[in-house]
Amino acid sequence: MKTSNLLKGAALGALFAAGALAPAMAQDSVYFANNAYRTGPFSGSGIPIGDGMRDYITMINERDGGVNGVKVIYEECETGYDTKKSIECYEQAKSKNTIVYSPWSTGATLAAIPRAHVDKIPILSMAYGLSSSADGTNFPWVFIPPFTYWDGASVMVKHMAAELGGMDKLKGKKLGLIHLDAPFGKEPIPVLENLAKKYGFELKLYPVAAADMQNQGSLWLSIRRDRPDFLYNQGWGAMNPTAVKEAAKNNFPMNKFVGVWWAGGDDDARAGGDQAKGYKSLSWTLAGTEAPAMKDILKFVVDKGKSTTPKEKVGEALYNRGVYNAMLVVEGIRNAQKLTGKKVINAEDMRRGLESLNLTEARLKEIGLGGFVTPTTISCTDHSGHSKMFVSEWDGTKWTKKGDWVEPLKDEVRPLIESNAKDYIEKAGNWPKRTEPCEKSS
């Protein structure tokens, strides 16, 4: 009995040792930890983005043998969109020397920001997270390309004005913000309040508690009572399909209902059936598999059975956002290699790589995404880029681009970012002063 237990233990030990040794033995690789939530109430949004990230990195490893010959070891840490678990994931990522931390939730980003500035690990929170972290002077370790929630909110206001026939027509109108009652959902409120004051429209808030994501009946009654002219949906996970269904049920005009980019998943809109036609969402990545890089994902990953995603889901809106996020990581590594002359970079090199990332239309074309995603430039002071986005529309089966690329109201957003960043570091007290030098190119 005892011997058999001992044997079992030894076998198990050997198994673990083998697992631990495998990545260590691989030559020339960098480790990248990505938070994922393939389980829990937010899995509907978490699965496609996770698949997109994984597949792009697998494609780079398969097609090019990694970034300049350096394999990217991609590992997911399951958070279930739970901030507490994300901190465990952060510690794990740190102990494994991740080159960049990818929180995939605004709550997780907020929890990681103070830690990362001490541990010197760059955080890449792509189009989510703390909007004021776009201020690179105060947040040298956080990156939030291609834009922040505040940029998104300002584009929503611009869109509303365009529909009404000019910024001056905003006066006296009503904009409703239906949002998840969590750090993510509350992010756009300050900028919307500012813009409401400036342009004279009224802002109405409709918070949805996480426990009531699928129970929005009374909230939509309030919307029916208040009759907002436009609705902006800062929702995520199971909240979105329910909101779209409720909008249809309450006869809210779909063309006046616009979701933030995270409320623009295919499953979100599909839930509303035929009545969801015309539902809109902000975006910066075109859906579909037309881009050469997407074709390579199909060729090198999906068709070879190396993906966990069903083929028909490749190219859906959220999947392509995952691809974009992974592309930022890969291009960050490439840039860091160029700057440092090293092949295997570390977290501090990665920070430099991200800080001087310049994804021009030409560069995007080279990597097979030209015309499909927004170009963006990150600099020492501007960690976001405040890039262009567009309004996309659900046609009943897929998301299509409507209208032109729109620039955010940078003049409105940027001062707010800088003043809020100052508030943040004052409140934090003892915030480490930036000592990292800026790159010459940025």
Next chain:
Amino acid sequence: MSDIATRPAPSLLASPLVKFGLIVAAIVVALAIGVRLDTSNTLYAIFVDPFQQMVQAPDLLVQTVWEGLVSGVLYALIALGFVLIFKASGVFNFAQGIMVVFAALTLVGLYEKGVPAFLAVIITLGVMFALAVTIERVVLRPLVNQPDIILFMATFGITYFLIGFGEALFGGNPKQMIAEQLYLPKGAVDLQILGGLVSLQKIDIAAALIASLMIAALAAFFQYTRIGRALRAVADSHKAALSVGISLNQIWVIVWFTAGIVALITGIMWGARSDVSFALEIVALKALPVLILGGFTSIPGAIVGGLIIGIGEKLGEFYWGPLVGGGIESWLAYFIALGFLLFRPQGLFGDKIIERI
């Protein structure tokens, strides 16, 4: 002697003076919050304006009450699942929520595999029965005679097992409920009444009807059948029931299977109103305030409690929610339950708590 034995345990809340004090304190707190919100006419906003709104726009009031009624009936149905198990085994079944998700996922999953809709319902019922038998064999039977808290913790285990098992089988993606295939109605009935429009979703009407029928059937089943009597005997005393030849194991399978049926119906109805995902588990926990309010052992309590919570939270959110920025629904349910507890610690219809000394 007998006097002393049956006297209720002395409770702090029993004293009318304390109750009065608490009410006054609550009003003062409410006023203090109110004053902070709006100095000019807070009292008006709390005590007058909502009622004025109700009178001015009765259509919205009817609509709100209707929404509350539908949620209330569904809460009642979920709460019933809890009550049955609590009565039979003295356990608060934490796994009820995930059983809703599991049943709905099984149904939709089977349909996606090409099984016709109604056959899928029957197979799902079979799966829920198998689950009930398995739980009885693997979890409950070895724990007979253990303290209730052990059984309660075991239901946590069942929850985590079902989450993992469900995810492994069906994945974490949200799925569409096959409402159309089950001939559940679509669209709405618009009523022009009281100078406004009241729109009743057909799926909500169906949900309210089916849930009410289900509740009535269950109540009748456990009131008038032999098994129902056996269940009530088990609820009174496991040992006494065993001594007159009632099979505890059989009763447990029956109540867990019944809870499984309730879970499936809830899953179909709630799934059709939003979608089928693991987030539905949270909705089932809405039954908790209902149970606190109605009493853990009472079927009428579950029904009345469900309606009070459902209607109360919708009215509260709609008329008073804007005063504090909205989103109060999730805690308001507990607040209402707490209010009732102050006066009836055992719940509306719960068994009177008698401590013998």
